Amino acid sequence: MKAIRIHEFGGPEVMKIEEIEIPVPKADEILVKMFASGINPADYVVRQGGNVILKPFLKLPLGLGLDGAGTVEETGSDVSRFKKGDKVYGLPNFLNGTYAEFIAAKANQFAIMPNNVSFNEAGAIPSCALMAWDGTNLGKVNAGQKMLIHGAAGGIGSLALQFAKAKGAYVIGTASRYNFDFLKQLGADEVIDYKDENFGGLLAAIDVVFDASPVFNEGARMMMAAALKDYGRFVSVQLPHAFSEEFLGILTRKNAEAKMIRRELDIAQSLSDIAKLIEAGKVSIVISKVYPMGEVAEAHTALETKHVRGKIVLEIRKENESRNEAD
Template sequence: MKAIKIHEFGDTEVMKLEEVEHPVPQADEILIKMYASGVNPADYVVRQGGNEILKPFLKLPLGLGLDGAGEIEAMGSDVKGFKKGDKVYGIPNFLGGTYAEFIAAKATQFAIMPNNVSFNEAGSIPSCALMAWNGMDLGKVGAGQRVLINGAGGGIGNLAVQFAKAKGAYVIGTASQRNFGFLKQLGADEVIDYKDENFASLLRDIDVVFDASPVFNEDARIIMAVALKDGGRFVSVQLPYPFSEEFLNILAKKHGEAKMIRRELDVALSLTDIAKLIEEGKVSIIVSKVYPMEKVAESHTELETKHVRGKIVLEIRKEN
């Protein structure tokens, strides 16, 4: 079988399409015939050698890919609730690599994919959706609240906008002007240009900030903290960038909370709940571009511009 591997860290040319050994599922794993993998910012971070959090775990050679969708080919003896041929989506074992024709992964990391999307669409969902879902949970987002989604046009942000709307929140998104119409179509009540010189004065009375931007900006973080109501919540996806003393002091005066997203959630249950929202038409899946495995370098180059609307997908094989 074929898979994308790296044997050294560096630019896009270190990714090689290779023949590798076919995986064999353990007792608690499923063997998945992969159709599509999401292309996520963490993929190029790993390819480049990782950040302070990831570096200790990166041992070459490595496969890339955090999430994807496919069909169950075989199951370990302890697996319950699935059958051969089920169409599933999810995340692999840590650093398991979904840029591959087959993967073996823990069954608890996958769920039946939404029945109204393609494999390419389903493959784009899990990693970003789980972070957005986790952000809504940590932020205790509810009906009638004013929720600010920073980086609303991206893979995590656009789903967060839709999840917050599904919970009945009033949603304000920050984005570049080219994404204003796109975010309004997804349900955003207001969209603010993050480059606007009056950015700070446009934000007020916010119950929850969810910072989903792939770009860290301490000044923007401070401005959004100041805009929180008393008792407000601030949730960030930017794990490598701890909250500063100045930021925490602002929240302390507001009796607010600041949290980073975490991976300690029931993945299968969360993905099942997300699938229901998609099937009910409450959440749309936005795929900006699909690349074949042979053009994985181009997919990373585009993603690294940090101006992608929705998600980029690596198509592992064509859907029948």
Template structure:
């Protein structure tokens, strides 16, 4: 089978398509015939050698890609909730890489695809939906009527967080560039703030949950976020490589607020994707795809991702939908 792998860290040119052995699912794993994978900021961070959080785990040669959709080809011993032919979406084992024709991974990292979604749409949601679900539904515990502020609301994680919060009946405010305002409103945003030209800290108040899904590491933005939070609020952050400062922690404490990171190597969260699939089929959540590339054009896809101005997700199409 074919897979895209790297043998050195660097720019998009280090990614090579090569022939590798097709994996065999171990006990508790499924073998997936991959139809689509998406491109995430984590992919080019890993390709370049990682950040402080990821670097200790990286070993060359390695694959890239952290989410995918496809069809179950075979199941390992002990797997009872999937069978060959099931259309699934999920994540590979930690750092195994999803840019591949076949993938063996723990069954607990997958769920059945939404019945209304294509492979490309499902692949565009898997990792971002899981992160956003963890941040909004679990760590943030967003409830109807609460005010939630989402930084980076037009991105892959941010737009999922926005949709999940709206499905709970929250009042959602998103920060983004001005050209994304109509897009965020179409997803249900109640307010939008231009992160470039408007000072959200003077415009907003009584925010229960701040969800920071922005790719920009900005200590000042964190401090400003505390200003708009209500007493006992929650700050949830995806930037595991950018520690909270002492000043930020003290500012939170003064408001009896808390902060937490999303992250870790435990990827057994197929249960989240099953919940997401239900919301998709109910019409409450949808995939947002910026562009679909043939996977042979992975370098171009990475270059576009690195602009940090992608609306939703970039998808690599590995097989056509009709090739079942």
């Protein structure tokens, strides 16, 4: 089978398509015939050599890709939730990568994908959706509350916005002016230009802040903390950047709390719940562009601009291959 792997850390050029053996699923795993993989900021972080959290775990050669969608090709002896041919979406085993024609992964990291989306759309969902889902849950977002989402036009932020609106929250999103109309179409009640260095002055009495931006900015973090009301909640995806004492001091004076998204989550149940929202038409998947496997370097280059609307997807194989097999 074909898989994209790296044998050295560096720029997009280090990614190579190789022929490797199809993996054999263990008792608690499924073999997934991959159709699409989402491309996430963590992918290029790994490709470049990792951050303070990932670096100790990176052993070359390795595959890239944090999520994807495909069909179940084979099930391990202990797996009863899936059967061959099921359309699924989910996460690979840690650092095994989804930029490949087949992957073996823990069955509890997958769920049946929404029945009203394509493989490319489903492949774009899991990683970002799980972080967005976790962020809104940790923030205890409820109807009538005012939520600020920083980086609302990105893969995580655009889904968090829709999850929060589905809960009945009033949502303010930060984005570039280019994305204002886009966020309004997704349901944002207000949009603020994050390039305004004093955007915090436009905010007040925020119940929940969700920092979903792929770019860490301590100044923005401080401004958003200042806008929280008493007993508010601040949730961040910026795992490599611990909360500073000054930041925590602001929250302490407000009796507010700060949390990082969790890395331990009931993945299968969360993906099933997310699928129900998508099937009900309450959440839409935004694809910026789809690239074939041979253009993975171009896909990474586009993502590294940090100005992508929604998600970039790597198409592993064509959707009609699934239809042809079913005929």
